[in-house]
Amino acid sequence: MSTEIKVPVLPESVSDATIATWHKKPGDAVSRDENLVDLETDKVVLEVPSPVDGVLKEIKFDSGATVTSEQVLAIVEAGAAASIDKADAKDSGAKKEEAKKQEADTRPVQPKAEAAKPASKSADKADLPPGARFTAAKEGIDPSQVEGTGRRGAVTKEDLLNYAKNAGVGKASGNRAEERVPMTRMRSRIAERLMQSKNSTAMLTSSNEVNMKAVMDMRKSQGEAFKNAYGIKLGFMSFFVKAAANALQRYPLVNASVDGNDIIYHGYSDISIAVSTDKGLVTPVLRNAESMGFAEVEQAIDGYAKAAREGGLKLEDLQGGTFTITNGGTFGSLFSTPIINPPQSAILGMHAIKERAIVENGQVIAAPMMYIALSYDHRIIDGKDAVLFLVDIKNQLENPHRMLLGM
The missing domain is CATH 2.40.50.100 (RNA polymerase II/Efflux pump adaptor protein, barrel-sandwich hybrid domain)
Known part of the structure; x- marks a missing residue:
């Protein structure tokens, strides 16, 4: 049938x-x-x-x-x-190929006919993503010799770079590789949305810095008990999600969006979390983050991250969102000005934690500091609201017990 x-x-x-x-x-x-x-x-x-x-x-x-x-x-x-058993099917296929070969051997050789050449392993380059294909050409690597860690064993750009580093494979001598490839549909859409954001919003960025010692101390003292209780690691992102959800309730304009001449106020905090994948940045949504506990946030983020890596994200996971948090610190970024994710009106950027000298109670001490940045649509959010929103985030993170009390 x-x-x-x-x-x-x-x-x-x-x-x-x-x-x-x-x-x-x-x-x-x-x-x-x-x-x-x-x-x-x-x-x-x-x-x-x-x-x-x-x-x-x-x-x-x-x-x-x-x-x-x-x-x-x-x-x-x-x-x-x-x-049919797969092994039998494989054997059957091999027998057919052998029969074809024998049949070919008995045929008379035609003048000027070129013998068929077996496909080389390097032909696998055609199956690689554009970034990985370029890296393979640049480093002079045969991708068929590399063990892939991507979805269904696919070879990623990181696999190729690690292979070049650990296996002692150097760049091809004198190789100045170039490759022109079309943007993937997802990358093209990301580019389109970023240009739309730059061209259609009056974007401005304000920044502040946060002493992360209290958060780090809480993660150290409660991390093991948290993992035993919920089966998930207590990360930094849950602190930021909860701090943002609380602050969004107090500063509703930061959680609003523009529709023509109207402002749409959202009575809920659907927070988009930026997740990097081989194909580009995606932003799955934590629905009603204001009512989620730390464990729920961590479990949801972990599930989305795994789904993103394995290509299992659903369309509904990415739709909606009233506010976005992005963490450039994962890759070592010290500071950035994140771009708003339309039709949202604001995005919070996290960055790397670095020990810096600060003055506390008249004494110079070293503290784990993080710069945070809020890019916002100045058409509806005034500088005062943006700054107060960031100060609210700062105060909660430097006093994490406030979040546990909903303050």
Whole structure:
């Protein structure tokens, strides 16, 4: 029986998708729930699994094609082939290849005919993401020799760099590699939204600094008990999420958005958390963060981070959001001016914690300090509100017990 494989129903905000990668080709056996193809939208990569065991009979669209909701992508023929043991199928395939080879050997050689060349392992470069492909060419690395740590064993840019460093593989002598590749759909959308933000908002950034000693002391004293109780590490992000959620309730304009000539006030704090992936930055949303506990925040962030790395984020995970927090400190950034995520009106930037000399009670001491920055839409948020919002965040982080008391 033939089964149609269709594009999932896309949300109204996503009109179409691009076929990124086919993981099967016609004639391949497929198992139920096995991923057949990746579809890339503006926001996330969707996996399309087979609903049945069988054989992939036909592919309707090649990689790179644009498809819409419920279009037929492929046909899977359910039947006896699906019950064939994989090892037997492999042996059968090998026998067929051997038979073809023997048949070819018995054919007369045609004049000027060039013998077929086996595909080299370096042909695997075509399956690499653009950044990894460029790195492989630049470092002179055969990607087939590198163990991948990405989704389904894919070789990432980091894998190639680590291989070059640890395996002693140097740059190809005299190699000045260049490669022109089109932006992925997600990267193109990110670029479009960032330009939209710069061009459509009156963006301004205010900053402050926070002494993180109290937070670090609490993580040190309570971290083990927290992990034993909830099975998750107590990170820095939960402190910032809770501090922001509390401050957003006191400064509702920072949590608002502009719609034409109207200001929309949100009575809830849906906080977007910036997560970096191989394909670009995504911002999954913590819904009703004002009512979440520390453990709920940490578990949600951990789940989103794993889903982002494995390509398992859903479209609904990324939609909405009234405020964003981004942590450039993870990568060593000391200070930045983050760009607003439209239609939101503000974004909070965290940065690296560095020991610096400060004056406390008339004495110069070393303290773990972090710069924080708030970029905001000056059309609706005045400088006074932005500064007071940052001071509120600072006061909560320097006195974390205030958050536990909802202060």
